[in-house]
Amino acid sequence: MRKILCIGAGYVGGPTMAVIAKHCPQYEVRVVDMNADRVAAWNSDQLPIYEPGLKDVIDIARGRNLFFLTDETIAEQIDWADIIFVSVNTPTKAFGLGAGRAADLQFWEKTARQILQHATSPKIIIEKSTLPVRTAEAMSHILNTNSIGVQFDVLSNPEFLAEGSAIRDLEEPDRVLIGGHNTPSGQRAIETIVELYANWVPREKIITTNLWSSELSKLVANAFLAQRISSINAISALCEKTEADVEEVAFAIGTDKRIGPHFLRASVGFGGSCFKKDILNLVYICEQQGLPEVAEYWQQVLKMNEYQGARFVANMVHSMFNSLSGKRIALFGAAFKANTSDTRESPALVVCRELLEERADVVLCDPHALENARQDLDEQAEKVNFVADPYQAAKGAHAIAILTEWAHFANLDYHQIYNSMAHPAFIFDGRNILDHQALFKLGFNVYPIGKAPLQHFNHGRTW
Numbered sequence: 001m002r003k004i005l006c007i008g009a010g011y012v013g014g015p016t017m018a019v020i021a022k023h024c025p026q027y028e029v030r031v032v033d034m035n036a037d038r039v040a041a042w043n044s045d046q047l048p049i050y051e052p053g054l055k056d057v058i059d060i061a062r063g064r065n066l067f068f069l070t071d072e073t074i075a076e077q078i079d080w081a082d083i084i085f086v087s088v089n090t091p092t093k094a095f096g097l098g099a100g101r102a103a104d105l106q107f108w109e110k111t112a113r114q115i116l117q118h119a120t121s122p123k124i125i126i127e128k129s130t131l132p133v134r135t136a137e138a139m140s141h142i143l144n145t146n147s148i149g150v151q152f153d154v155l156s157n158p159e160f161l162a163e164g165s166a167i168r169d170l171e172e173p174d175r176v177l178i179g180g181h182n183t184p185s186g187q188r189a190i191e192t193i194v195e196l197y198a199n200w201v202p203r204e205k206i207i208t209t210n211l212w213s214s215e216l217s218k219l220v221a222n223a224f225l226a227q228r229i230s231s232i233n234a235i236s237a238l239c240e241k242t243e244a245d246v247e248e249v250a251f252a253i254g255t256d257k258r259i260g261p262h263f264l265r266a267s268v269g270f271g272g273s274c275f276k277k278d279i280l281n282l283v284y285i286c287e288q289q290g291l292p293e294v295a296e297y298w299q300q301v302l303k304m305n306e307y308q309g310a311r312f313v314a315n316m317v318h319s320m321f322n323s324l325s326g327k328r329i330a331l332f333g334a335a336f337k338a339n340t341s342d343t344r345e346s347p348a349l350v351v352c353r354e355l356l357e358e359r360a361d362v363v364l365c366d367p368h369a370l371e372n373a374r375q376d377l378d379e380q381a382e383k384v385n386f387v388a389d390p391y392q393a394a395k396g397a398h399a400i401a402i403l404t405e406w407a408h409f410a411n412l413d414y415h416q417i418y419n420s421m422a423h424p425a426f427i428f429d430g431r432n433i434l435d436h437q438a439l440f441k442l443g444f445n446v447y448p449i450g451k452a453p454l455q456h457f458n459h460g461r462t463w
């Protein structure tokens, strides 16, 4: 029986190992985390993350060949395993050289040193975390300094799952990418991991490359995805000035096979733990490699995202007679996207903070993400009302802003909501998920993204 250990039971480590364990009953999979509360949640019915389909997979494998453990026994687990996935967080560095841009590799390096300290037999070490290109080189240097002659093969196997559809993405990935050294032992290690995935992923979808291509591909994939969102968001600003409709433009260009229809939805902006940090990291690497023009090109993707959020709030202020002070505003959505409880870098929280600056009376409403939002907002949380029920959240409000594309926000009884609000009532659809004409007929003043607003009075836009 093959023995797999994963260090880090987060949004990536937990679901990925659950799907591996489900499809590979002949492997034993252990997942350790230094956060004991998180481990306890993985071992309970209240999983630490919300992800459609996750519970079903956990129910199949947990206790059979999938085990979640605290890191108290990490020495034993490391020595036990043949294959170690490292799926720890790699946030943006907050201090020292590269602060605010470079990846903070302290958690990664700590695990490498733990492996070095406790391993007494050869192991395949797999970078599951997103890392700067050539990190594996540093890891190999650290690991292969051991004095007992243990062989470590470091592979890169970046994760491409998207939160909200993680289980589907893991069950039916577009591709699995495995990078390794072009040496006999590097190639043997690659083949071992290909065999693992081949238990459920068609072989033609398993791509093998050199280590550096694999590491860099993950950063580039996220940069390209974010770039598409920033591109359509830039066009949404132009649509609002010219009475073009961004959805019509997106459809018209997306039918071109060379462009394709995906990731062309204009919105209040992208969020999540990855896009921003990975682009910052890419920008930093380009600068370090003496490529300032390339760095500047990618930096612009982030700048456009910030602009879109700021533009959204400015529109609220101007449309609501240049003052939000004391006005109750219901924010529908806290998660950075639908079907996740994750609020990291959520545009909803960006908008929330800016509205607090405007001294608005903010009510935050979300079906799964309120607890994370409370933690992320930190000391500002005490100024916010957290309400799970959208009807309660909107009661007496001057405005609603849709900030997460949860499907149920599109299916509420807006007639009832309109009647319970202060008038004139405003609705700012930061995700373009509502029926704008129907809302306008109910009496709302409606402000979509990238389309002309529908107003019951002649206001004149100033932004």
Ligand SMILES: NC(=O)c1ccc[n+]([C@@H]2O[C@H](COP(=O)([O-])OP(=O)(O)OC[C@H]3O[C@@H](n4cnc5c(N)ncnc54)[C@H](O)[C@@H]3O)[C@@H](O)[C@H]2O)c1
Residues within 6 Å of the ligand: 007, 008, 009, 010, 011, 012, 013, 032, 033, 034, 035, 038, 071, 087, 088, 089, 090, 107, 110, 111, 128, 129, 130, 131, 159, 160, 161, 162, 163, 273, 274
């Ligand atoms: N979240 C995503 O959608 C996503 C998608 C693809 C790739 N990634 C990448 O995967 C990596 C993990 O992301 P995540 O969202 O799962 O992060 P996360 O913060 O949810 O989880 C990381 C976990 O690692 C644990 N940890 C850190 N150091 C440890 C140590 N030394 N020993 C034991 N546990 C330790 C933390 O306690 C935490 O629970 C990051 O590099 C991220 O960029 C994330």
